[in-house]
Amino acid sequence: MNAIELHGVKKHYAQADNVVRAVDGIDLTLAPGEFASLAGTSGSGKTTLLNLIGGLDRPKEGTLAIDGVDTRDKSDDELAELRLRRIGFVFQAYNLIPVLTAYENVQFVLQAQGVPERLHKARIMPILEELGLAELATRFPTQLSGGQQQRVAVARAIVGNPAIVLADEPTANLDSETAASLLGMMRRLNQEHGITFLFSSHDPAVIAIAERVIRLKDGKVIADERKDA
């Protein structure tokens, strides 16, 4: 069973008199545990493709399966459930809930999953420690640096034991040193926990760390490169 499987996926937008082919017939398969990057310039279709894979948007055509689940006929609530249980998201702008502390932001996912509160600490603290956030657990997002906020976002993405983490330009707002550190951390989580990572970037330094690079242009895959082990 593949972590991600797309066949002939299309997503077109009407813009004034034109049709924008944001995703234009993509076939793509990611095996469990892959650490892959979507590369391409702005407007190449990276974010739209991540949104389609994450069930935030629906394709115009094609089939899409996440962790073996065909998403074609799923309702909004069923897609939400799929995201909650099997997909973790990391966004470019961190998007932490500002009124919650670092710990509570991570806890939010467990609460939504219905995990009993007595189990939360045992699930959350090891992750915060692994990501170097244990000392910052009681801080609110405004009291954290960009890199720290993005690490909290990664913790939030993995605390629910997802099969896949989708990250849209996760390092775009970070300096190069912090970006490298965050990517190293994501790679370690990928290797140690077997979580499939698919992230988008147009930064060559970031793309370089991926073991597989899927290059997009005008909504099509123009190259699918794998590094030798």
Place this chain on the structure above:
Amino acid sequence: MIWFRIAWRNLWRNRRRTSIQLAAIAGSLFLALFYHHIAVGMYADMIDDGVRSGSGHVGLYHKRYLDDRQVSDTIPADTLVPLLSQEPGVEAVYARLNVPGLLRSSRNSRPALGMGLDIAREAAHNILLDPKNLVAGSLPDSPAEVAIGEVLAQELQVKVGKKVVWMAQDAQGEMASKLFKVSGILKTGVKAVDSGTVLASREALAALIGREGHAHEIAVMLEGPEAIPGMLPRLKAIASQAEATDAYPWQKAMPNLAAIIEWGNSETRMIVSILFVLVGIGTLNTMLMSVMERTREFGVIRALGVHRGSIRVMVMAEALVLGLAGSVVGVALTGLLGLYTSTVGMDFSAMYQDMDMGGVALDPVIRTGWDWTMVLGLSLGMILLSVLASLYPAQRALAIRPADAIRK
């Protein structure tokens, strides 16, 4: 629970807006409750005074009397009063005659209502017989004496010790008259009493109309108005032992007083409704602005996989917390001020001197009451209203498309 923690913290993200809405909820609840408690206190006094000087909590009458007020429609008081007095739960029983007629002095004559009372028996309870109402003389202490209202005395140009003649129709429809000496002059603040009432002994008036031992009204005092439903069937059973006699609660016997109180209650309901509509609109606006300002945040929450039901709970929890906090503050304000106004009272004597409603004199010092049912009902209503006002904002939050919201 995390939803309530988020709700509470979210509310204080915009302190000014939340404070204003909180004040609106608390203030409206306070106004509605305080207004109601003034009415409760005032109505309790009116009912108490009304039943003491009027029908009692339950009144016994000839079955036709409340409709026609015919002098001939009397009931056998000397038989019924002992039976009623022995009934457990009955605190006092007063028999009265009401005889309309003409009071004449040597100078003038005026129509008036003659009230025949067992004066010694009622003196301690009937506010009409309160010694403070006497501006001159004393209450009648013999069948040959009467006390009259101050305005009536002025119009007849009589003083204490002067003679007056009471002319009235007797039970057979014949004219009857009797000479009385004025023993006292009353000023109650009730216009109908001060300008048109003659207080006499029941014995004297019964003899005048030819119905010795009878009364038009037997007022039965109970422990309070709340005892009426339980006691009424038993009192009706006693009343049925006399011919054409029945027992009625005070609302039926004094419909004017009951109508005034019902009108007041309707007014309270109208004020509460207006306040609730205004608060509902305010809460809806607050919640809608709060949701629209957090479009991106709701998009992220949806993207994380939080279900629609949980998002609805998040928005409604904010409204619930807002309504709850506002209600607590509103009830606290009402309670604090109520503590003062229920004991010390609010003195309106500078504005009102003699004021009566439904034939009952109003005390210019109004003491508020306390109605737990209304406190709980309005507080829960306010909380429910806040939650209902958040339904549309919650719907707007659900309509946010995560892919679009996150891009913003």
